[in-house]
Amino acid sequence: MSAAATPLLSVRDLRIRFSTRDQGGTVKAVDGVSFDVLPGETFGVIGESGSGKTTLGRALVSLLPPTEGSILHDGVELASLSRKELREQRRHYQIVFQDPNAALNPRQRILDSVCEPLEIAGGLGRDEIRRRALDALSRVGIPAEYASRYPHMLSGGQKQRINIARVLTVRPKLIVCDEVVAALDVSIRGDVLNLFADLQREFGLTYVFITHDLSVVSHVSDRVAVTYLGRFMELGPTEDVCERPLHPYTEALMSAEPIPLPSTMRTARRIVLEGEIPSPIDPPSGCRFRTRCPQAQPECAQRVPDWRELRPGHWVACHFSTPDGPPGRPAS
Numbered sequence: 001m002s003a004a005a006t007p008l009l010s011v012r013d014l015r016i017r018f019s020t021r022d023q024g025g026t027v028k029a030v031d032g033v034s035f036d037v038l039p040g041e042t043f044g045v046i047g048e049s050g051s052g053k054t055t056l057g058r059a060l061v062s063l064l065p066p067t068e069g070s071i072l073h074d075g076v077e078l079a080s081l082s083r084k085e086l087r088e089q090r091r092h093y094q095i096v097f098q099d100p101n102a103a104l105n106p107r108q109r110i111l112d113s114v115c116e117p118l119e120i121a122g123g124l125g126r127d128e129i130r131r132r133a134l135d136a137l138s139r140v141g142i143p144a145e146y147a148s149r150y151p152h153m154l155s156g157g158q159k160q161r162i163n164i165a166r167v168l169t170v171r172p173k174l175i176v177c178d179e180v181v182a183a184l185d186v187s188i189r190g191d192v193l194n195l196f197a198d199l200q201r202e203f204g205l206t207y208v209f210i211t212h213d214l215s216v217v218s219h220v221s222d223r224v225a226v227t228y229l230g231r232f233m234e235l236g237p238t239e240d241v242c243e244r245p246l247h248p249y250t251e252a253l254m255s256a257e258p259i260p261l262p263s264t265m266r267t268a269r270r271i272v273l274e275g276e277i278p279s280p281i282d283p284p285s286g287c288r289f290r291t292r293c294p295q296a297q298p299e300c301a302q303r304v305p306d307w308r309e310l311r312p313g314h315w316v317a318c319h320f321s322t323p324d325g326p327p328g329r330p331a332s
């Protein structure tokens with residue numbers, strides 16, 4: 001990964017809102033997010049349920065249009081593309097979801113499901129499509145005899161491998177992985193994560209890895225962004241964020257993580273966050289974490305924290321963090 005590489009993905013002040021009649025307002029699911037993803041890296045996105053991770057992931061692969069802000073694929077602004085150009089561009093940016101059944105038609109044989117994205121893309125003959133689909137199945141460790149089976153005859157882990165094969169056939173540059181191991185038995189999660197790592201090496205893939213599981217993000221990501229109510233609280237190299245967090249929210253997440261993290265990545269004191277995550281319809285003024293922040297000051301309600309780079313490549317949105325860590329830490 002070169003620091004000078006052109007980003008494969010550039011996101012600038014992205015906002016995505018949903019109008020909801022039942023909840024009586026506008027949900028600010030993603031509310032001002034900016035970042036780049038470089039070729040070949042794994043960019044982790046972590047946050048609690050409802051923090052906007054899936055909404056962000058869907059927008060990155062142009063399944064959802066931005067309400068405001070912009071998304072660039074390989075330097076090209078998506079909003080500037082015609083429908084035809086957008087369809088072509090989309091092929092290179094794929095997504096795999098948490099639910100292994102989400103993309104599989106229960107009445108379709110496995111091979112037909114894996115052929116489907118190439119058939120939709122067009123331009124290849126039937127034999128070449130089958131050949132590529134069988135190659136992809138073999139590459140993800142699914143034996144050829146499974147090709148004629150139906151999804152209900154497979155385990156969750158096997159179905160997730162088939163979902164990976166589906167997106168591999170179109171030879172993507174970037175894959176958004178949205179909680180891809182969350183629905184799987186703990187005993188096979190490691191195998192599926194290793195498969196993602198192997199495919200990355202083999203095909204030079206770039207990943208955006210979305211998860212609420214700290215042990216997953218620390219295992220796979222080069223950099224990680226910590227989200228809260230639609231905004232990033234912190235972004236930096238994964239090891240630095242996990243071992244020496246800058247934001248009180250990240251510090252609390254780290255301290256709450258039970259066993260899977262190595263002891264060096266756990267903080268000594270356990271910080272229990274009080275209260276529920278507030279509604280994204282009406283997030284708190286100023287710093288949106290202030291209603292649960294153990295370090296909140298009156299100023300936190302008045303002003304939105306600036307996005308500050310306190311260590312090289314390590315950014316934070318808190319008025320009082322210093323390069324030594326979150327507020328409340330004695331200077332080292």
Ligand SMILES: Nc1ncnc2c1ncn2[C@@H]1O[C@H](COP(=O)(O)OP(=O)(O)OP(=O)(O)O)[C@@H](O)[C@H]1O
Pocket residue numbers: 018019020027028029047048049050051052053054055056212280
């Ligand atoms: N289509 C939609 N219409 C209305 N509200 C939506 C829609 N999609 C998502 N939301 C709302 O946007 C917010 C963010 O949802 P999102 O699914 O992106 O969160 P998430 O971080 O992926 O959560 P989880 O960890 O539970 O998957 C939530 O409040 C959710 O209810």
Ligand code: SF4
Pocket residue numbers: 248249287288289290291293294295296297300305317318319320321327
């Ligand atoms: S700005 Fe204030 S409320 Fe927000 S994280 Fe920092 S100390 Fe806590």
Ligand SMILES: [Mg+2]
Pocket residue numbers: 053054055
């Ligand atoms: Mg989600």
